[in-house]
Amino acid sequence: MSSPIPLHNTLASDTDWQAALRDLISSPAELCAALDIPPAALGWSEAARQSFPLRVPRAFVSRMRQGDPRDPLLLQVLAGAQEMQPAPGFSADPTGETGSANPHPGIIHKYHGRVLLIVTGSCAIHCRYCFRRHFPYADNQNSRSEWSTALEYIARDASISEVILSGGDPLMANDKQLAALVVQIADIAHVRRLRVHTRLPIVIPQRITEGLLQVLTHSRLQSTVVVHSNHANEIDADVVAAFARLRTAGITLLNQAVLLAGINDSAAAQVALSERLFDAGALPYYLHLLDRVDGAAHFEVDRAQALALHQEMAARLPGYLLPRLVQEVAGAPSKLDVGT
Numbered sequence: 001m002s003s004p005i006p007l008h009n010t011l012a013s014d015t016d017w018q019a020a021l022r023d024l025i026s027s028p029a030e031l032c033a034a035l036d037i038p039p040a041a042l043g044w045s046e047a048a049r050q051s052f053p054l055r056v057p058r059a060f061v062s063r064m065r066q067g068d069p070r071d072p073l074l075l076q077v078l079a080g081a082q083e084m085q086p087a088p089g090f091s092a093d094p095t096g097e098t099g100s101a102n103p104h105p106g107i108i109h110k111y112h113g114r115v116l117l118i119v120t121g122s123c124a125i126h127c128r129y130c131f132r133r134h135f136p137y138a139d140n141q142n143s144r145s146e147w148s149t150a151l152e153y154i155a156r157d158a159s160i161s162e163v164i165l166s167g168g169d170p171l172m173a174n175d176k177q178l179a180a181l182v183v184q185i186a187d188i189a190h191v192r193r194l195r196v197h198t199r200l201p202i203v204i205p206q207r208i209t210e211g212l213l214q215v216l217t218h219s220r221l222q223s224t225v226v227v228h229s230n231h232a233n234e235i236d237a238d239v240v241a242a243f244a245r246l247r248t249a250g251i252t253l254l255n256q257a258v259l260l261a262g263i264n265d266s267a268a269a270q271v272a273l274s275e276r277l278f279d280a281g282a283l284p285y286y287l288h289l290l291d292r293v294d295g296a297a298h299f300e301v302d303r304a305q306a307l308a309l310h311q312e313m314a315a316r317l318p319g320y321l322l323p324r325l326v327q328e329v330a331g332a333p334s335k336l337d338v339g340t
């Protein structure tokens with residue numbers, strides 16, 4: 001057994017992001033007031049909010065434009081009336097994650113060599129297009145016993161060389177919990193890489209605490225953090241500082257985005273995002289086509305249009321700043337490039 005990872009100052013730093021988490025906006029009236037937008041201008045739907053609550057940290061709201069109901073950050077969190085219109089081809093589980101790919105609680109094993117470990121079902125922000133909006137997990141921490149079943153599964157399969165902490169948002173767990181988990185993962189000899197899929201560095205940049213950096217760097221595992229940002233406006237000075245802390249600690253930093261109609265479906269928006277990410281020390285990794293989840297049909301960009309947009313990006317960006325345009329297809333051995 002490894003000894004626990006030493007943690008310094010984590011109580012103080014955990015306190016900061018947890019305070020931001022307790023103080024987030026969950027009422028439409030408060031969101032309207034913060035942005036100086038009359039409620040009638042928003043196209044708000046109470047039924048949509050009932051099906052997936054409004055949840056957005058103040059730091060993210062502070063990057064939205066005042067008085068603009070079409071702001072690209074606002075549209076990602078706004079529970080709009082369009083969500084309630086049924087759309088053919090859209091379902092509650094478009095990626096097949098509740099079926100055979102999810103045979104063990106807390107694990108999704110779809111691709112060779114890597115598994116998703118669901119650390120927690122909760123998130124700091126509720127993104128309206130998210131395929132997890134209907135995912136059947138409770139809004140709380142996985143129990144330690146569920147983690148241990150998941151870890152046993154990983155230990156039994158020597159083909160698994162990478163563990164991806166996912167959710168929800170895995171960084172909703174505190175540094176102490178993550179430290180305990182990473183120690184146990186590092187104890188499995190065939191696991192070499194640790195990846196964290198998270199939106200927290202974007203929406204609450206204080207989440208990148210000293211304690212977290214220690215968790216990610218004080219084991220034999222090589223760590224990658226894949227953040228999730230969809231628009232250049234999401235990356236302000238605080239996010240840049242959070243990325244810098246990760247990069248200074250030697251962590252590989254990548255971004256995944258979702259292509260969203262009315263939010264980032266222009267070459268100009270995508271080029272700006274790639275350049276902003278690189279300025280901040282992150283490389284664009286994936287640009288996902290929307291998963292066809294109930295309530296998100298109004299965000300869909302059609303395939304041909306997505307492909308044309310991607311070709312336009314290719315003509316304007318260096319190769320290393322061009323994310324792969326991919327699609328999640330149930331049963332496929334990897335994410336699939338669109339257009340192949």
Ligand SMILES: *Cc1c(COP(=O)(O)O)cnc(C)c1O
Nearest residue numbers: 108109110111114115116164335
């Ligand atoms: C996206 C995803 C991964 C990671 O895929 P990469 O191509 O390695 O980034 C792993 N497991 C599941 C279930 C996924 O959806």
Ligand code: SF4
Nearest residue numbers: 123126127130168199
């Ligand atoms: S899992 Fe990611 S995309 Fe989905 S709601 Fe949480 S933060 Fe948003």
